[in-house]
Amino acid sequence: MGHRIIQQNRGRGGPTYRAPSHKYKAELKHACGCTENVNGRILDIEHDPARHAPIALVELAEGKKMYMLVTEGMGIGDEVAWGAEAKIQNGNTLSLRDIPIGAFVCNIEARPSDGGKFVRASGVQAMLAAKSGGRVAVQMPSGKQKWFNELCMATIGIVAGGGRSEKPFVKAGNKYHKMKSQAQKWPRSSGLKMNVIDHPFGGGGHQHCGRPKTVARGTSPGRKVGSIAARRTGRTKK
Structure with a gap:
C-alpha cells in the first residue's frame, strides 16, 4: 500500500493545507x-x-x-x-x-x-x-x-503593491513564510523525484514517469496525477 499523494492529503484537509x-x-x-x-x-x-x-x-x-x-x-x-x-x-x-x-x-x-x-x-x-x-x-x-x-x-x-513579484525572495525563510500564509505546502518535490511507494511517477533507474501521463476522470485517487481527462496532449501544430 503506497503513501497518500499530495492531492489526496489536500482533499482530506489538515493544518498543512489550511490558511491561518x-x-x-x-x-x-x-x-x-x-x-x-x-x-x-x-x-x-x-x-x-x-x-x-x-x-x-x-x-x-x-x-x-x-x-x-x-x-x-x-x-x-x-x-x-x-x-x-x-x-x-x-x-x-x-x-x-x-x-x-x-x-x-x-x-x-x-x-x-x-x-x-x-x-x-x-x-x-x-x-x-x-x-x-x-x-x-x-x-x-x-x-x-x-x-x-x-x-x-x-x-x-x-x-x-505593484512590482512585488519582481523582488527576489533571497532567503528560503522568506519563501517559507509566504507559503505558510497561503496554506501551500512548501518545499514540494516533483513526483519523478519520489520513491515508487510515494507517487505513481516515482522510482526507476532514472527520472521518468514510466507510464502514460494522461489519466481518466474516474481514476482512483492514488493514481490521479498528470493530465487528468485531457482532450489532447503534446505540442500544437500550426
Missing part, C-alpha cells in the same frame, strides 16, 4: 451598497498577512473603523467615499453605472452588495469597456471581458 485565517485582519468589504453614501478618512496603512497588497485602516464619519484595499497614490489622511455621491477620483467606490468608460477599477463585486470579489491582487487593475442594458463590460487583468450588473460596486484606481 485567525491571523487575517479583515475581509475588505465595501462600506455600503450603491444606494447609500459613506465618507471616511485613512488613519493608517498596514500589512495584512492574508494578502500582498497593503490595506488601509479607515475611520468612517459615524466613528466606526474598518479596513479597505489601498490603491496607488493613497496615503494617511486622505478622504475616501462610497456611494452614488462620491466623486470620480482615486480610492472612491461607486457603482459601475456611475463610473465612466475607460476608468481603471479594482475590488469589483460579483453581485450587488457582496463586498467585492474580483481584481484584488497587488498591482492589478481592470478597465470599464462598455455599458449596455443594465450591464457593464469590464476588461479583466487577464485581457478577457466580463459582464457585471451595473449596481455592482468597484473602487477607482489600481491596487497598490
